[in-house]
Amino acid sequence: MIKVTFLTNGGKTVTAPENSNLLRVSLREQGGIPFKCGGGLCGTCKCRIEKGIENTDAIKPKERKHLTEEQFAAGYRMACQTFLTGSVSVSWTPRPALQPVGRVAVDGD
Incomplete structure (x- = not known):
């Protein structure tokens, strides 16, 4: 068994x-x-392998369509394309929370 630490999730x-x-x-x-x-x-699942990049498999062609060589060098991968051979710690940019939709004023309100 390997360990996966989701840094952005506490x-x-x-x-x-x-x-x-x-x-x-x-x-x-x-x-x-x-x-x-x-x-x-x-490309939504772009994440950064903070520790254990050596425990990931080879970069896939689909990842090359969304990430640059500089991003790969910095440890970025697409989670959907990445298979783990050992333990990793991973972070990502959180998606902004959806703002509640307010009531629209109508003439006469």
């Missing part, structure tokens, strides 16, 4: 089998990595 640490997909671990364990498509098309 440092939540979970265990997972080796060769697990990072996004699937996040979904299963409520890690909090944002996502939309889950298939490498949108």
Whole structure:
């Protein structure tokens, strides 16, 4: 078993089998990595491997469409495309909270 620490989610640490997909671990364990498509098309699950980048598999072609070489060098990956061979700590930019929709004034209010 490997450990995955979700730094942006209060440092939540979970265990997972080796060769697990990072996004699937996040979904299963409520890690909090944002996502939309889950298939490498949108880039929403961009995250930074803060520790353990050596415990990730090779960069995929789909990731190259969303991330630059500089981002890869800084430890960024797409969670949906990343498989883990050992323990990692991961962070991401939190998505802004949705603002409540207010009531629209109508003539006569």
